[in-house]
Amino acid sequence: MLLLSAARALVDGIDAGVRARGFADLRPAHGFAFARLAGGGATVGQLAEHLGVTKQAASQMTEELVTKGYVTRRPHPDDARARLVVLTPKGWACTRAADEAAAEVLGPWADALGAQRVAALRADLSRLATPGRVRPIW
Amino acid sequence: MLLLSAARALVDGIDAGVRARGFADLRPAHGFAFARLAGGGATVGQLAEHLGVTKQAASQMTEELVTKGYVTRRPHPDDARARLVVLTPKGWACTRAADEAAAEVLGPWADALGAQRVAALRADLSRLATPGRVRPIW
DNA sequence: TCCAAGTAGTCAAGCTGCTTGACTAAATAG
């Protein structure tokens, strides 16, 4: 319960920070997509696997993000079937806003616990976390 | 990310354990309801607040759990408008199964980190977690 | 070189779990 509560506090905090910075048309789920796309873009299929959804769902989300101006589709350099989804300048701006928002949430945590305990927390969690999908809907 | 990953690993592990014990018709969301009901029952409204959903949604979930035999509705002792939702014997059995499953997930964690670090983790998280709603859909 | 099988992506339809809105019955305040 504590773990879930902390996770939710973190996600809610970042989401609120991102919205406060003017990106009100995004949900946390989009942030998980951005995190994947920030590493040089991805295909719809890669995005789907990262999010733990079908590629149809990833395709729909991509279409939504294209419409809203956060990403564009480019032809894939090696495979004419595939298309590379990459962040637009607006998408990058949103990514930076999310980083700032995350720092704003973690700041008070460091104040409350001390930077050392936060680092220890991170180290412990890194040994527990399974490197699987990211999608946490339940 | 680590926090989310650990939280998801925990929930998925408990869910799998509960299903393996024969309660295959439940989702993790039901577990959050059970956690509230195990404390002497609750009204639909209290359940809704605990889950962070509308009371219509809580009412539907209650109906589903009644149909599946996990809870029953009883007249409220003090308020004839309200109805007290309480766990049936089957509901209690499922709650015990969830406790066992949780222990099964936490066991390997204690092995990996040591009981002391797990206790420290819990203590740190308890200072961070905001005591709000439990529903983590995003 | 060419065909069969596999893969990337999209379109379409459907389902599930939630929402908002409207309502009844009971409690509470004046």
Next chain:
DNA sequence: CTATTTAGTCAAGCAGCTTGACTACTTGGA
């Protein structure tokens, strides 16, 4: 004893996901 509030349900609608079917391209083998 009436007016307002509160607990719960019924009904309709919506968002985000699913499965199924399809096209376009790639790949592997005779």
